[in-house]
Amino acid sequence: MLAVDLLEPFSFQFFRNGLLIATLAGALCGLIGVFVVLRSMSYIGHGLSHAVFGGAALAAVLNINYFIGAGVWGVISGLMIGRVSRKRIIGADAAIGVITTASFAVGLALQARFGQAKQSIDAVLFGNVLGVFTGDILAVAAVGVVSAVVVVLLYRRLLFTTFDPEVAGVSGVNVPGMEAVLMVLLSATILVTVRVIGVLLISALLVLPAVTARLLTNSFGRMLWLSPVLGAVFGGVGMYASWYADVPSGAVIIIAGTIVFIAVYTAAGVRRRARVAGMDHHGPSLRSA
Amino acid sequence: MINTVATAPMVRFDHVSCSYGNGPVIENVDLTIAPGEFVGIVGPSGSGKTTLLRAMLGSVKPVHGSVMRSSGLRVAYVPQIETVDWNFPVTVSEVVAMSRPQRSWWPKLQADEKAEIERVLEHLGLAGLSSRHIRELSGGQQQRVFLARALMQKPDLLVLDEPTAGVDVRTRHEVLHVLADLNESAPDRRDGESGIAIVLTTHDLNGLAAHLPRLICFNRTVVADGAPGDVLKPYFLERTYGAPMEVLQHGGMPVVLEQGSDELRLRLSRRGA
Secondary structure: OOHHHHHHHHHOHHHHHHHHHHHHHHHHHHHHHHHHHHOOOHHHHHHHHHHHHHHHHHHHHHOOOHHHHHHHHHHHHHHHHHHHHHOOOOOHHHHHHHHHHHHHHHHHHHHHHOHHHHHHHHHHHHOOHHHOOHHHHHHHHHHHHHHHHHHHHOHHHHHHHHHOHHHHHHOOOOHHHHHHHHHHHHHHHHHHHHHHHOHHHHHHHHHHHHHHHHHHOOOHHHHHHHHHHHHHHHHHHHHHHHHHHOOOHHHHHHHHHHHHHHHHHHHHHHHHHHHHHHHHHHOOOOOOO | OHHHHHHOOOEEEEEEEEEOOOOEEEEEEEEEEOOOOEEEEEOOOOOOHHHHHHHHHOOOOOOEEEEEEOOOOOEEEEOOHHHOOOOOOOEHHHHHHOOOOOOOOOOOOOHHHHHHHHHHHHHOOOOOOOOOEHHHOOHHHHHHHHHHHHHOOOOOEEEEEOOOOOOOHHHHHHHHHHHHHHHHOOOOOOOOOOOOEEEEEEOOOOOOHHHOOEEEEEOOOEEEEEOHHHHOOHHHHHHHHOOOEEEEEEOOEEEEEEOOHHHHHHHHHHHHO
16 A cells, blocks of 8 residues: 555545544543543443433434533433432442433434434434534543643542542542542543544443553553553544544444453463463472472 | 640540431440550441441541540541452552642652652561552551551551451561551651550451450440450450350460350361261
């Protein structure tokens, strides 16, 4: 393949926009994904993206701004999840299951009833990197900058709350406050990236960079920069590969991330086995005893 | 003057009852903790020991009575290490530093913070381990990392929930000695100040509780409070644990035995024969 062919997609403005937003969205999901993975919140991320779909569908039908419709709907769903899950008899996972799937079902019903809004609803469901506007890019960039600033400024409190919430609370950290900050950042991340990646794949982009980074480091500080870098690479490479594969970019981004995750996971397993074999070789042997 | 400071309690429980909504977990508790004390709390599972500690820390509010702490009291808490997620990506220095407020906008450790962390780690015999992942340490070292995190808060009172649960005899011995050292003289204590006051819960009557200067038998309320020799008595133990126990003396120390243990041993040895 000639170098000219490799550069061909860059001659299109919509591709350059798509590449930029996919890279930014990957980095943002990578950053927030660290907390999603370490706090076992992946089901909340998955649920919130489905909840946002209901709001996005309503916004499309009523012809109001997506960020307003989906954002308000997402916040109301998040608050309802919090309220229902505090009733211990139900449990957070069941509360998320009920509220978010109900919201998703509302979205599907609206899609079926009002066919004229189908295209914009499909964009939320499956993602549409190539149909992004400057406003979408600015929204992802803005949430990315705010998230990075918040994580840097509140680094120790977020680490303490994530690692050991009980002791953090006793030590004077406002644990509910930190949890609310993380929920707001997660909701905003889903809101601005869901039209790029799609409801059905967003939770994978929240999880893949973070779990891959976790396999590469034992340090929280290093994981916090490694995961966004991996997310950006997944987004950029996946977007670029989708041009040639002629497959929806959201799917290729996730496939690219999954391939890297499998490679790192396999390499980590080989390294672990080599270390154990080395210990067996140098250490006392039970068989000879 | 020093005497006044030494005898004024740091923490006073006055008829304290706590509940999580379904009846009281602890009831009508009266006790005081004075500066420099080393206190063990023993009792069966579900007796409210952890709730007692949480009330002491202020994370559980009493439904009746009051918990008073002396003004400016710095309290640090060491949870059960069995509750720690050992797969969490965090190094020893990250754990120790997290209890200190971030002093600049950038989270990187300042030079003086690094030096302080190294000093505390060295004091606890953990020098050179700051960049290790917490899972790579022995049980005793892991417990000491969480002690180091607590010490970074420069506490007057250190509260530990079952610090020797799930550890082997050697580690238990090691932890007990470290705590005794801190109780006598901790780093950062000023001249004339007593060591850190320590309150811990334990299930280990013979290996830990019997060695402490003050012991509280607890089951929803204080059953007995005093020196181990006065508290580890069959009457108090049966009221605390709801099962008859024998107490022998060995080398001037009480040794608690469950009644009926001879019979059980005989039954099991017959089965093996």
